[in-house]
Amino acid sequence: MNADRQVVFDNVSKFYGEVLGINRVSLSVPPGITGLVGPNGSGKTTLMNLMVGLLQPTRGSVRVLGMSADHPEELFRHVGYATQYDGFPPGFTGYQFIESYLRIHGFEKTEAEALTWKAIERVGLVEAAGRKVAGYSKGMRQRIKLAQAIAHQPSVLVLDEPLNGLDPMARAEVIALFRELADGGLHVIVSSHILHEVDLISDQVVLLNGGYVVAEGAISGVRDEMEEEHPAQVLIRCSRPSLLASRVFEHDHVVEARIHDDGKGLLVRTRDADKFYLLLNQVVLDNDLTVETVMPTDSDVNAVYQYLIVGNGEKP
């Protein structure tokens, strides 16, 4: 993909004096929703700050859609950032908060007004826009921050834990908004600790640990790559687990088959998930098995996190 349509990190390191931010990170982030995952202190915030141009790398270069932080006015125009922490000018209403931000960007008064209302509508805060931000609930504050990040219609959106404190409906609405923006060609980069949500919404993920990128890409692709070292684990609840075990063991890629504790299921580990599932179709039909559920137990972001981050000595 053309480098001008991606966010590119080229061998980037960032140190704060002696303290490590990130170390030799090379990334290419395509458009779509990218989940950013990692323990606290793994370098996520550093990465995000570098992406939006608030920080300069100690070594290496960061290019966002071909632009770099050397030309901040250009970069800031195309990038929107919503941080985890609340920093609102005291006394501002929601509307003023966004409109003033747009004016600083250089928009004319009428255009700024229009864009402000557009952003406010998109996050669903129209009724509350006239009230002071200081009186907002946590969920509302999250949404006004999001509105500020999208108001100037950036091409790259970087959001630090944007769903924190939102109730389930607001979560669904904001996720739908991300999807809409991503489908329109934006880069939406979202950091989160709620792994099953990351699973649900991301097109690709970036896993960070200790300042390094330990994995990146679509989660299924990442998991497939790990199959040698961490064979895929599947739990199949069926009528005759031992029969299923003997049938699948005939194949090389199956390295382990274990009857589940309650005797009604089989836990299989295989080095080649693609081959295994096609095999399973055959075995079920040939032996007239009654399958109740099929569940991969370690194919999601959670499992990848466990294997790559927790398993490598990161203190949880």
Next chain:
Amino acid sequence: MPVAGLAAPPVIDLDGLRVKLGGRPILNGLTASLKGRCIGLLGPNVAGKTTLLHTLLGFYPPSEGTARILGLDIRSQLREVRALLGYMPENDAFIAGLTGIRFVRLMAELSGLPPAQAIERAHEVLFYVGLGEARYRSVDSYSLGMKQLAKLAQALVHGPKVLFLDEPTNGLDPPARERMLRLIRDIRDTGEVNVILSSHLLRDVEECCEEVLVLKQGEIAVYCDLEAERRGNRRFLEMEIRAEADGEHAAFAAAVESLGCECAVGARQRLKLVLPDNLEIRDLYRLASERQVQIRRLDYKRDSLEDIFLKAMEGSGNGRL
């Protein structure tokens, strides 16, 4: 003292409970009888969940109606009620300048434990939640995850019968979240405590709770038994497939429908189906084998709570600001 022959009182019994704050009505007549081991409390931000918890703790007086916890009235027997309760607040809450162990000891003694028992229980509970050597450090120096554990420890140390947890996994990174949820399930399973879990994360509530109370605009939108819902879901399936060919998901869904199932393609290409009585899962496998499609996941519908919640939020407005 329970009289022989009477059933155990419900954990929380609300009767027309109304609460006003600063003149504004927040809770408008709640009536419910909650009995489960772990009860989820859900709702939009301004629905009154925290107000309900604070009212049950006695921080605000009700303007009308009654509330009883394990049979004790919160208005007339507030002190006895509080002796039974443990509270883990959502916000940061601690006493500055104390070490973890000193903090939990203080809370234990304030709940009535003599000093000798207090220090024993404090260590026991800190061990149970998993705060090791860190207990000898000042709480100010704790990470967010450790502060959450310390908050949980002070809620448990005096052995309450009812535990209020307000967003217990807030801000925790994934391993810490897993550990917290595991702790909550463990606490629930000991059978000695009833847990009330208030959270925005439906998945957390689904994993831990058997009953759910959904509030909306200060009223009860729905109160349901999750166990019963799950048992009724046997014919509703979720499926994830993978195939070589592009566009296979839609084609497969069409093929499934032609077999007689209702089928829809949801988020992340997951298929949701309703299996009619005349079809078995084996028939789906036959279809998969014919089309060289991998069935990567096959499971009963897991997000019944999401459906329940969304349905509860329909109706006049969505109760949000």
Next chain:
Amino acid sequence: MAVYERSYGRYTGPATSEASRFLVLPRYAYEVVFKSKLFAGFLALCFAPPFFGLLIIYLYHNASALQLFGLTPEKLAQIFPIGGDFFFSGIWIQGALSFLLVLFVGPALVSPDLRNNGLPLYLSRPFSRTEYVLGKMSVLVILLSAITWVPGMLLLLLQGYLEGAGWLARNWRITLGVFVGSWVWIIYLSLFALAVSAWMKWKPVARVTLALLFFVLMGFGGAISGILNTRWGMVVSSWHVIDAVWVSLFGLDPGSTLPPAGASWVALAGGCLIFLWLLSRRIRAYEVVR
């Protein structure tokens, strides 16, 4: 032997008495307070004046010891006459030291709890706001009592014992002055410090505020008195007000700079009410919704 399972269990042991539960707070506070060597030294210093008074009383009744100093009882009686003035000076000095002690210990009492949202943790237990305030007050009350009326009463009893029958009965005003005077100052100071600590989030700020309020009001009162040429101006100064109250309790001559006794009592009572009101506004389990 029992095997302890690593699981949650209910507490089934004895419980402490509810009435004295608030004393848990001073116990925990003292563990911290006495860690400071500076404070321990200061506290020891506070016992110096009563010790000095003890010496004087002893010397009065021990002529042979007096001779060591080259004094006679009559000469001693000229320098340190034991009567109302003697004990009044004692209370006056200890009263001033009390203010310094409160500056030391007071600000740390409530502000850390409020700053870190600790109140819901206290109040979700069978522990009321009143008990909280009582507990925090006791931290100060116990220490202040130890340096004011406790040594004062002990000295009085010693004097009465050595002097023989009737001395105490004849000098009942001294007893009143020592006991009631100490308690009035203790309660007023404690509430003052707690109220300031409850309204200032940071310990050093609370300390400075407390000191400022004390001294600035004193100066202010002096200014008013000077300008309007009246004694009533000093009513806003805590120190002059308590001074006036002590003087009236001991039955001594007030002089011309102190405000009238009746007004002083009212000022003290009013102050306490204001402090209690300020405390009730801030000691809450929930944050005030804007």
